[in-house]
Amino acid sequence: MTDPQRTFRALADPTRRAILNRLTRGPLTIGEVAEGFDMTRPAVKKHLAILAEGALITVEAQGRARINRLRPAGLAPVIDWLATFDAFWDDRLSDLKTAIEKETRNDD
């Protein structure tokens, strides 16, 4: 799968978008993420795996726990793609793109 496809695919599911929003409040273990949803832990874990494939989160092993952290830079492909519609909105989108690129340059 191509890179932006992994990103868009990851964002296509409402549970995964909700997980990302939760992670804005801080990193969580798999179990902690799972507590917030009405589904089993393995199901949540699969969602986290897809988010990791899309580079939207990072996972760090810490003892027996796995710490899931938001990786906002992973949203860049979406911004990039939206930027192809610049002409329809003026150039604020490309300003945004530049800003994101600048701020995420040395983070992975």
Next chain:
Amino acid sequence: MTDPQRTFRALADPTRRAILNRLTRGPLTIGEVAEGFDMTRPAVKKHLAILAEGALITVEAQGRARINRLRPAGLAPVIDWLATFDAFWDDRLSDLKTAIEKETRNDD
């Protein structure tokens, strides 16, 4: 299905994103869109239906043809959602959001 979900779902498929990009160059009939892809016309038509459900295109009947037009305002739910990550990027994203809202206010 909730509104933003229809949008994200529509954008999840690479063919549909490619269709949107093509439509930035001007409106096309279903047949014309289909010419650009290595799949049957009914398949393309299904993609167009999903894009229309996501309010990313408008379809206008013109005689026996259907004119498909890009509707950039349909991308607003994505911008809105991205804006919830403002804190990670400073407030350029919300500036963008405001700009989009202003420019698309009277277009649907």
Next chain:
DNA sequence: TATTTATGAAACCTAATAGTTTCATATTGA
């Protein structure tokens, strides 16, 4: 060390996706 805890992973089920082929219908133009 024995037990609990946090996760990994496999096997399975169902529904939704993305395609196809086939046939029907509604305009357009000769």
Next chain:
DNA sequence: TCAATATGAAACTATTAGGTTTCATAAATA
């Protein structure tokens, strides 16, 4: 009117997705 054209729509197929249950493993703790 008749044929060509542009699309609509149904029926079918294969794959992917999202979920489950069950069992294994590794780390922390009593």
